[in-house]
Amino acid sequence: MSSSGVLSVGPAQASPASRRGDGYAESRRVEQRARAGRLGVRVLALGYLAVLLLLPVLMVFYRTFEHGLGPVWSAITRPNAVHAFWLSIELVAIAVPLNTVFGIGAALLLERGRFRGRGLLGMLIDVPFAISPVVVGLALVLVYGNNGWLGGPLQEAGFQVIFSVPGMVLATAFVSLPFVARETIPVLRELGAEAEQAAATLGASAWQTFWRVTLPAIRWGVVYGVVLTTARALGEFGAVSIVSGRLEGQTQTLPLYVQDRFENFDTTGAYSAAVVLALLALGTLVAMNLLTRRTRAAQSQMTRDRSSRTTPERSSDAERQPVAPGEATP
Amino acid sequence: MLYLSVLVLLPIAAVLARSTSGGASTFWREVTSPEARAAIELTLAVSALVTVVNAFFGTLVAWTLVRDEFPGKRVVNALIDLPFALPTVVAGVVLLALYGKGGPTGIDVSFTRASIALALLFVTLPFVVRSVQPVLLELDRSMEEAAGSLGARGWTVFRRIVLPNLAPAIVSGAALSFARAVGEFGSVVLISGNLPFKTEVGSVYVFNQIENDSLPAAAAVSVLLLIAALLVLGAFTLFSRRMSRHVQ
Numbered sequence: 001m002s003s004s005g006v007l008s009v010g011p012a013q014a015s016p017a018s019r020r021g022d023g024y025a026e027s028r029r030v031e032q033r034a035r036a037g038r039l040g041v042r043v044l045a046l047g048y049l050a051v052l053l054l055l056p057v058l059m060v061f062y063r064t065f066e067h068g069l070g071p072v073w074s075a076i077t078r079p080n081a082v083h084a085f086w087l088s089i090e091l092v093a094i095a096v097p098l099n100t101v102f103g104i105g106a107a108l109l110l111e112r113g114r115f116r117g118r119g120l121l122g123m124l125i126d127v128p129f130a131i132s133p134v135v136v137g138l139a140l141v142l143v144y145g146n147n148g149w150l151g152g153p154l155q156e157a158g159f160q161v162i163f164s165v166p167g168m169v170l171a172t173a174f175v176s177l178p179f180v181a182r183e184t185i186p187v188l189r190e191l192g193a194e195a196e197q198a199a200a201t202l203g204a205s206a207w208q209t210f211w212r213v214t215l216p217a218i219r220w221g222v223v224y225g226v227v228l229t230t231a232r233a234l235g236e237f238g239a240v241s242i243v244s245g246r247l248e249g250q251t252q253t254l255p256l257y258v259q260d261r262f263e264n265f266d267t268t269g270a271y272s273a274a275v276v277l278a279l280l281a282l283g284t285l286v287a288m289n290l291l292t293r294r295t296r297a298a299q300s301q302m303t304r305d306r307s308s309r310t311t312p313e314r315s316s317d318a319e320r321q322p323v324a325p326g327e328a329t330p
Numbered sequence: 331m332l333y334l335s336v337l338v339l340l341p342i343a344a345v346l347a348r349s350t351s352g353g354a355s356t357f358w359r360e361v362t363s364p365e366a367r368a369a370i371e372l373t374l375a376v377s378a379l380v381t382v383v384n385a386f387f388g389t390l391v392a393w394t395l396v397r398d399e400f401p402g403k404r405v406v407n408a409l410i411d412l413p414f415a416l417p418t419v420v421a422g423v424v425l426l427a428l429y430g431k432g433g434p435t436g437i438d439v440s441f442t443r444a445s446i447a448l449a450l451l452f453v454t455l456p457f458v459v460r461s462v463q464p465v466l467l468e469l470d471r472s473m474e475e476a477a478g479s480l481g482a483r484g485w486t487v488f489r490r491i492v493l494p495n496l497a498p499a500i501v502s503g504a505a506l507s508f509a510r511a512v513g514e515f516g517s518v519v520l521i522s523g524n525l526p527f528k529t530e531v532g533s534v535y536v537f538n539q540i541e542n543d544s545l546p547a548a549a550a551v552s553v554l555l556l557i558a559a560l561l562v563l564g565a566f567t568l569f570s571r572r573m574s575r576h577v578q
Contacts, residue, residue: 034484038398045394046406048387052452053412056428060420063427102333127338130559132513134533135552138540139341142348142549149344174337228414235417237516238533242540255419255516262423262520274423281415288415289408 057278064271075272080249084257085276090165091240091253092233095172099229103180104222108214110181111188112196128177136174137242140167144243163245168253171239176232180225187221187295188214220295227291231284235277349549360550365526366535370551373532374558376443377511380450385504388458389496395459396466410460413453418516421452426521441523446531449517454507461503462496469495498574505566509559 064072075081109115110122128136144151144161154161161167195217199209215222237255244251252260254273261269350357360366395407413421425448427433430440439445469492477487515533522529524538532555539548 030483037484041390042394042398042400045387045391046400049391049406049409052448052455053409056424056452057412057416059428059434060424098333106334121334124334124338127342130509130513130563131342131556132515132533132536132552134515134536134540135345135513135556136341138536138545138548138552139345141540142344142545143341149340170337174341177334177338231415235415235420237417237419238537242537255417258417258419258423259520262426270423271427274420277417277420278424281412281417281420284415285408285411288411 060271060274060278063267064275067268071268072272072275075269076276078269080252081254081257081269081273083249084252084254084273087165087168087252088234088254091168091172092230094169095176095233096226096229098173099177100180100222100226102177103182103225103229104184104215104218106181107184107188107218108210111185112193125178125181128175133171133175133236133238134242136171136239140170140174140239140243144170162243163247163251165251167243168240168251171243172233172236175236175239176229179228179232180222183225183228184218184221187218191217220291220298224288224291224295227284227287231281234280345549345552348545349553352546356546357550357553360547361554363547365530366547366551368527369530369532369535370554372443372446372530373512373555376446376450376531377508380447380454380511381504381508383447383451384454384458384507385500388455388503388507389462389500392459392462392466396463410456413455418453418514419520421517422449422520425449425452425517430521440521441525441529443522443529445521445523446518446529449521450511450514453514453517454510457507457510458500458503461499461506465496465499466492494573498570501566501570501573505563505570508562508566512555512559512562 076085106121106125110118110125141148141162143149144154144167146152146155146162148162151161159166161170191214195213196209199213200206204212235255236253237259240253241256241259244253244256246252246256246260248260254277258270258273258277261267261273349360361370391410395403395410416424425445426440428435429437429445429448431438439448473491474487477491482490513533514531515537518531519534519537522531522534524530524534530538532551536548536552536555539545539551
C-alpha cells in the first residue's frame with residue numbers, strides 16, 4: 001500500500017516517526033483521489049440529468065413566456081384548448097374513481113384472499129405497464145370498434161364507444177389501471193391482518209372492518225396511487241389518440257391538442273398547452289414527495305406505538321426492525 | 331374481476347386473435363414486410379442501446395444520490411420522477427425545444443435516429459435509478475470498509491464489492507426500461523418524423539397501420555413487439571433472481 005512512500009524516503013533514514021508521516025501523506029493522497037473520483041461521478045451524473053432532463057424543461061418554459069403572458073393567455077383560452085382541457089379533466093374524473101375502487105379491491109383480494117388464480121390476477125394487473133399504449137388503442141378498436149367483437153351489438157343498441165368519450169375513458173382506465181393496487185399492496189402487507197382479525201373477533205362486519213380499520217391504515221398508500229393514476233390518466237396520449245379519432249373541439253384531449261398545434265407549426269399554442277401539462281406534472285411530483293414523507297412518518301409512528309407497548313426502553317432498536325419478533329406470533 | 335376482463339383481458343385476446351386469424355403464414359408475411367421489418371429492427375436496436383446507456387447512467391445517478399452530499403440533492407432526487415409525471419407528448423415537445431430546429435444549442439436532432447434514442451432515454455430514465463437506489467441505501471458498508479482497510483482503492487471496491495450487490499437491481503431496472511422503450515409512442519412521434527425505413531419505430535408503424543385500416547398488420551407487429559418485450563423482461567427477471575441468490 002505504501003510502497004511509493006517507502007521508496008521516496010529511502011530505507012536507510014526510515015525512522016519510525018518519518019514512516020508515520022509517509023503513511024499519513026499516502027492516506028491523504030488516497031483520500032484526495034477518492035474525493036476527485038467522487039466529484040467526477042457527481043459532475044457526470046448531474047451533467048447527464050441537466051442535459052437530458054432539466055435544460056429541455058427549462059427551455060420550454062423560457063420559450064413559452066419569452067414574449068410575456070399575453071400570447072400564452074390567449075393561446076390557452078382558445079375554445080379548442082379550453083375544450084381539450086375540460087375533456088381531459090372529464091376523463092380523469094371518470095377513470096380515476098373507477099381505478100381507485102378496483103385497485104383497492106384487487107389489492108385486498110391479492111393480499112388477503114386465498115383463491116386459485118391469485119398469481120394470475122397479480123400478473124394481469126401489471127399487464128398495462130408492459131403494453132405499448134398504441135397496442136392498447138388497437139386492442140380497444142378490435143373489441144369495441146364498428147367491426148369489433150362487442151362494437152357491432154353496442155352500436156345497434158345506440159352506444160358508440162370508439163371515436164367518442166366512452167372509448168377514451170376505457171383507454172385512460174386501461175393504461176392507469178395498476179397504480180392504486182400496486183401502491184396499496186405493500187402497505188397492506190406491512191400492516192398485517194391482526195387488527196382486522198381483532199375487529200372481526202369483536203363482532204365487526206366485513207364492511208365495518210374495512211371502513212373503520214383497513215381503510216384508515218392504508219389511506220396514504222391509496223392516495224399515492226391515486227396521484228400516480230391521475231398523472232398517467234391526464235397525460236395519456238397513444239391509446240387515446242387511436243380510439244378518439246382526434247376530432248378538434250370534440251374528442252381532442254390536452255395532450256392531443258399539444259400534438260395538433262405542434263404539427264400545425266403553432267409553437268406558441270403547443271408550448272402553452274405543454275406548459276399547462278408540465279405544471280400539472282410538477283404538482284404531481286410535489287404531491288408525491290409530500291406523500292412519501294407523510295407515509296414514512298406514519299410508518300415510524302406506527303412502529304413507535306408498537307415498540308412503546310412492548311419494549312419501551314429500546315424503541316430505537318425496534319424502529320429499525322419494523323416487526324418486533326414478539327409481535328409476529330401473538 | 332368483470333372490470334378487469336372487460337377492460338384488459340378481452341381487448342388483449344382480440345389482438346392475439348386478430349394477429350393469428352390468417353394463420354401463421356399471414357402473421358409471418360405481415361411482420362416480414364420490408365417496412366415492418368425495418369421498424370421492428372430499428373425499435374429493438376435503439377431500445378437495446380438505450381437500455382445499456384440507462385444501466386450505466388442510472389447506476390451513476392443512483393450512486394450520486396445515495397453516497398454523495400451536495401446542495402439541492404433533494405430537489406434532484408424529486409426531479410428523477412419527472413419523466414413519469416410528464417405526459418409523453420410533452421416530453422417530445424420539451425426535447426424539441428432544446429435539441430430541435432432553431433434551438434439555442436445549434437444541434438438539430440429532429441427526424442434522426444439519434445432523436446429516437448434521446449426521447450427514449452428521457453422517458454426511461456427513472457427505471458434503473460429507482461431500482462438501484464433502495465438497494466444501495468440498504469447495502470451494508472462494512473464490507474466496503476473492510477475492503478478499503480485491506481488496501482483496495484475506490485474503483486476496485488466498487489467493481490468487486492458494490493457492483494455484484496447492485497447487479498440484480500440494475501438488471502431488473504434495465505429490463506423495465508427495455509420493455510418501456512419497445513412500446514414507447516408519445517415522445518417519439520413528434521421528434522422522429524416517422525420516416526419509413528429510417529426513423530419509423532414499431533409503435534409508430536402500428537399506429538400508421540391502424541390509421542390505414544390494415545388491422546392485421548398492426549396486430550401482427552404489436553404481438554411481435556409484445557413478445558420481444560415480455561421475453562426480455564422474463565429473461566432479465568430470471569437472470570436477476572439467480573444473481574441475487576448467487577450473491578447471498
